[in-house]
Amino acid sequence: MVIDERDIDERFVRASGPGGQNVNKVSTAVELRFNVATASLPPDVKARLAVLAGKRMTADGILMIDSREHRTQAQNREAARARLLALVAAAVKRPRKRTATKPKPAAREARLETKKRRATVKALRGRSGSSES
Numbered sequence: 001m002v003i004d005e006r007d008i009d010e011r012f013v014r015a016s017g018p019g020g021q022n023v024n025k026v027s028t029a030v031e032l033r034f035n036v037a038t039a040s041l042p043p044d045v046k047a048r049l050a051v052l053a054g055k056r057m058t059a060d061g062i063l064m065i066d067s068r069e070h071r072t073q074a075q076n077r078e079a080a081r082a083r084l085l086a087l088v089a090a091a092v093k094r095p096r097k098r099t100a101t102k103p104k105p106a107a108r109e110a111r112l113e114t115k116k117r118r119a120t121v122k123a124l125r126g127r128s129g130s131s132e133s
Contacts, residue, residue, distance in 0.1 A: 003085070009032075012030055015027075022071070028076055029076055030077050032080040035063075037060070041088070045091050049091035052090055067083065
């Protein structure tokens with residue numbers, strides 16, 4: 001799947017974490033914004049992508065991916081793009097349609113037998129037969 005560069009917007013910000021003094025001086029973390037609304041993806045893929053994205057999707061239809069695990073800007077950029085591609089690839093995959101099946105008669109019988117056994121165990125747990133008022 002190829003994603004159009006015009007739909008991606010990158011912003012580099014200062015990151016926390018490893019890097020020593022470097023993190024205070026250089027903007028290595030990347031905030032990748034992917035405009036799903038204007039992307040050249042089929043409508044069903046866009047819908048699945050919105051579900052998969054969850055809280056990372058804004059109300060305007062922009063998917064936000066944040067990467068700050070590496071020390072360099074280039075590595076964070078690659079990590080963010082890889083995450084975006086993985087998310088889009090998961091959205092492209094159509095879920096298999098579930099085929100309804102009926103339980104076999106033997107399974108139905110076994111379930112009812114288990115229920116009866118459980119009911120007798122619970123009935124025997126109650127108070128003794130004589131009622132004292």
